[in-house]
Amino acid sequence: MRAADGGDLLARLNRASERQRRPQPEGAPDGPTPRRAACWWSPPELISLAGTAAWEGMDEAARRRLSFWETVAFFSLNVHNERRLVTGVLERRGRIEDPEVGAYLDHFAREEQEHTALFEAFCTRHAGGTFPDRALAFPEAAGRLDPDAGDLLFFGRVLLFEDLVDRFNVACALDARLPEAVRDVHRRHHRDEARHLLFGKEMLRRLWSAHHPRLSEATRAALAGQLRGFLLAAWRDLFSVDAYRAVGLERPLEVRRAALASPAAADRFRWATTRCLGFFAELGLPCGPTSPEGAS
Ligand SMILES: [Fe+2]
Ligand SMILES: [Fe+2]
Numbered sequence: 001m002r003a004a005d006g007g008d009l010l011a012r013l014n015r016a017s018e019r020q021r022r023p024q025p026e027g028a029p030d031g032p033t034p035r036r037a038a039c040w041w042s043p044p045e046l047i048s049l050a051g052t053a054a055w056e057g058m059d060e061a062a063r064r065r066l067s068f069w070e071t072v073a074f075f076s077l078n079v080h081n082e083r084r085l086v087t088g089v090l091e092r093r094g095r096i097e098d099p100e101v102g103a104y105l106d107h108f109a110r111e112e113q114e115h116t117a118l119f120e121a122f123c124t125r126h127a128g129g130t131f132p133d134r135a136l137a138f139p140e141a142a143g144r145l146d147p148d149a150g151d152l153l154f155f156g157r158v159l160l161f162e163d164l165v166d167r168f169n170v171a172c173a174l175d176a177r178l179p180e181a182v183r184d185v186h187r188r189h190h191r192d193e194a195r196h197l198l199f200g201k202e203m204l205r206r207l208w209s210a211h212h213p214r215l216s217e218a219t220r221a222a223l224a225g226q227l228r229g230f231l232l233a234a235w236r237d238l239f240s241v242d243a244y245r246a247v248g249l250e251r252p253l254e255v256r257r258a259a260l261a262s263p264a265a266a267d268r269f270r271w272a273t274t275r276c277l278g279f280f281a282e283l284g285l286p287c288g289p290t291s292p293e294g295a296s
Contacts (some may be wrong), residue, residue, distance in 0.1 A: 010100040017107035037061040041068040046124035051264025073240035075119040126267035131242040148211040163276035227287035
């Protein structure tokens, strides 16, 4: 992409975020709260245990309750990751010289704070709160090797996480089996994330073309390894022990291990990640596991 195209894109994204700006953060969507076992809260085909022995042992009511608690886990994961993301954006904001990029990062941080409020409001209203943050701190090995690689690593992680989440947001927003209150959260998130994904790709194109010629092979390999590790960790986070416990499954850690190793999960992993990994390969930074092997 030529620089002029990227400049146009950023100007358009800034205008779109400005138009979209709400006078005050939106609250949780209204509407009656269905009983947990009365409906699907996420598409059953996308539930982490679908296709596993544990799933076969559950009746429809238990599967629906699991879809509820996995939705709470998914929104909780977004809350925790968005907080980290906003911290990283604000840390970088002062160093950004391009005014269009700086202006967009301001929109980006504000929109993430609104998403966090939206997800938290849903979890509080329907489940009494979010699940705790279970993520382990991620070392920034590539960043230590080279400071420019640190920005590539940060924006690379952001894109991997946002694209993974967006695959689920779109599928849930379109699924008529889900309550409108749930579809609306997914829809609202996708509306902003569609812009964040375009921005993230543009940032990575710029950073890569500015820095990659002088990155050593060792730094490139460290960067790809860190991105791969981050994606696998984000994928594992979708298999929530908190959700399994909430629905009363016995030996939830074993259930999780078996689910992560299942062929059904490998299929879902490919569905969820192929699009984004294709972008990284095209960029010149292939970082894909094509299956979640070793993710357990
Ligand atoms: Fe978000
Ligand atoms: Fe985002």
